[in-house]
Amino acid sequence: MDPARVPAELWLDIFELLVSPADLHSIIQTSRKFHNLAVRALHRHVIWRTPEAVVHNLPLWDASPGMEPFVHTFDLGVSSLPGGISGRIIEANGEVDDHHAYPAIFNNASNIGRLDTTLSYYNLRSKMSFASNDLHEIMFQRIMSFSNLSTLKFHSVIFFDKHFELIHALPQLRSLHLEYCVFQNFSSSRVFNHTTLPITDLTMLNLRRRIIETLDQQHVMLEENIEHALTLALARNLRSLAIDSTADVVKYIYGAWDADVRGWVVPHNLEQLYIYRKETSLEEVQLMLPGESSFPDFTLYSVLGKMPMLTTLSTFHLAPAHNIIMPVLPLLRNYAGPVDSIERLPGRPIQALGLFKCGTGSRDGVGTLANVKLMFPSSRCCRWSSRLGTMRLSMQLRHCFPVSAA
Template sequence: MPPSKPASQRARKVPAMQVAPGREHRPLGEREMDLYRIPNEMWIAVFEAMGNPSDLFKVILTCKHFYALAIRVLYRDMQWTDPFLFASNSRFWEHQDQSMFEVPRSLKISLSLMNPNPYGRYDPSAIVVEPDGTYNLAMNNISPGMMHLFHHSLNGRFEPKRVNYYASPAMYDAITTSVSSFTMLRELIFHNSDLPYSIFTAIKSLRCLRHLSIQNSILPLVRVAPDPTLSELPITELTLWSNKGDSDMMLHSNHTYILYLCTAKHLRTLRIDWNSVTGRFLSLKHPAHQVELPTSLVDVTLRFPSTKIWPAEGEETRYPIDPLGAFLSNSPGIKRLTVINRRVAFDFPLTVLPNLDYYIGPFSTVLSILTNRPVRHLEITDFDRKLDDFVHILPIVAEIKPTLQTLCVFMRGWDDEILFALTTLFSDLRKIRIKYETGYPSEQTLLSLGAQFLYRFPRLETLHIYQAQPPAPPPSLFENDRAAGPSRPRSRGPQADPRDQEVKELILPWKRHCPYLREVQVVEDSVWRRAFDGDEWCKRPLQSDPADKYNVLH
């Protein structure tokens, strides 16, 4: 018999604590956090802050509680960029109640429609997908003996050929039905898509729709007169870019049909390609279509044809465009105008654009726009200008608009002289952005920036000086990226950089010269911000411009 332990070493009987059924009792330091004690609203706020949908998808797989809270956040912004993605997503909606159909707020559709009959024999790498996600190789006349057509020879080796997946007509009908079922949808984007005629009926059923974008898409065949009831749509923001369709000279032109979206009574923002079709329609000079344009327009972006088809500078300095002048004359409420791909000056009456406050456009149009208009914010979009070009035009701009508050330029190569020009001519600037393609400011320039230049801008709030690449051209209409699978938005957080401390020490003294300075950008992918005077500078991720999703070149 083993000897008994001393009383001091004997185990004491501790009364058992009351533990909830199904939960194991652990010491206080080892207890897990009770997820149910955190309010649902706080969890939802956390889920909404997660920028990557794949991360959020992993969260909803952890437990039923997170699934119930995060599933609505996950389906608030949807993307159908692949036929198989739509097929798998449609199975989810088959078992949801009506309240779930009120969750989606934004939907992007990027699917191509193809009839397999005319194309299957000539392009066996094109696969047509049905609504349930299945596809029949026989539809494309593909047999096991023809599988070699999916490969091509490269350096003596056979490499897999890229396979493109297209939606069948039945899948497009299912897409139209699905769009109509999302009754609370506020944003709808079609990109690289084929539009069925039934999509207009679906759009009219969305009474909460505010933002509509149709770009790089093929317009549906139309055999009826335009629908005047499109003016009753509740949309406030419309984008129509790089779409392919019939000529407006046809009896029932799909280009003219879709332009009736521009007659929405509450439209405030319009982004559109300016060509002969839109010119005749929006100038109210189309002989067959007399419409009434909304008077609520305040923000207009016009994308002209590529600059290579316009006269070279020096050959013609002014180019009158009567339809454009007529359109702008009929829209006196415009406060922000953006012009893309334009090289020659406008020839407008001085009464056009009486309320223009913000202008974004090429170098050659600046003087004709600023004259006799209340412009306070100016962005020059040319990315191939040298210092001599700015030295010539900035004194004239300063004479016309000495109280300019925003000035943004893009230089081919960095030169310190641009800073001397700005400090001499514009003392009331609130925002300065200087982007350059090559070169960089010297260390001495950066160290003396506050004492030598910034003190001349006592009201400066935003300063951007960084190296950037010229904007890429718009994507081709026939670019098909469905084979690579659905695209997912990626969250860009502030990355740790060993130079961050140096940047912070560089901008700290600037508050002495510019007490209102709140934002500084010295690299392309991040900014430094502070909330108020005396606040600490913090590196933040660069917030993307809301217009980026519409391919605005800036």
């Protein structure tokens, strides 16, 4: 067939099947027609982690009109600074002002001061540059035009009402990921009804808290209420939720003492719950928040009873022996957790197990694993962590299951 007679839509479908950006770059150089089509495919996944990247990429959208509907995944790590806070500012034309500060708003001095302290404490000013107000506005207008955006990721972003407005303005949004973000003062934030969001997948990890006051290098006063972010977990269409101790929606939203009064309901069709231990990084300042040492606490086991559709549960935490959680999860088929906890899953038609060693000696662990296949005859896959196991445990697993080792 003559390539010239192939419809552009078909070529675009073909190009979107190419995973490697290098392949798309090669296609871009072959002809003007392929250039215009491959550029659209190349920008189905857009990453703007720095203001400099935004300045470099923005002209392409004006030079190639019509690309916006083809963007499906967007990763944003760019913030602006409110008045009264100085930082390295990148202008819309690419010019740099290393110590710029917009005029402060007098009636917002307390909030500005706390945000300034927060940026200093987390060393964000030394690691990041910020978009000027003009660049930030242009950037948001462009993002708003990505009408078919299905996945949105925020990393190290200073959240304001504008970010929540963006989330609510994307009708095709299904997956939302927040990590290392700082949020504006709760009392200054607008109230958003997150239950109406179309998202089905939500991940919130390493959420930062604003610093009220630095007492010394190790002791600070924190502003703990980030309810306006945690209530994203109330989206009624939510199917999958991943959290760590910095985003304990189980305790502060689903299990809040006034949840019923406030209409905070666990999404009925929630199928997957992933509870992670907070990861530490040498490159990031991470505080121990109040209550983190006991995460997840007993609230989890009462809230699980409100998740009748749950099919997948992953947690690093060893459930207490007296809990009555598992009998209330009739559809549970996939489980990941400490080896010891599988004895609390009696009679379950578990199809996939993820195991790691916790709480008992090696000999006890071997005895537990020896019974895994007997306990779960329908299980087809077992994944375990070799870092927390032993060679003897490995052999036991390999005799029982088609095992994959982490």
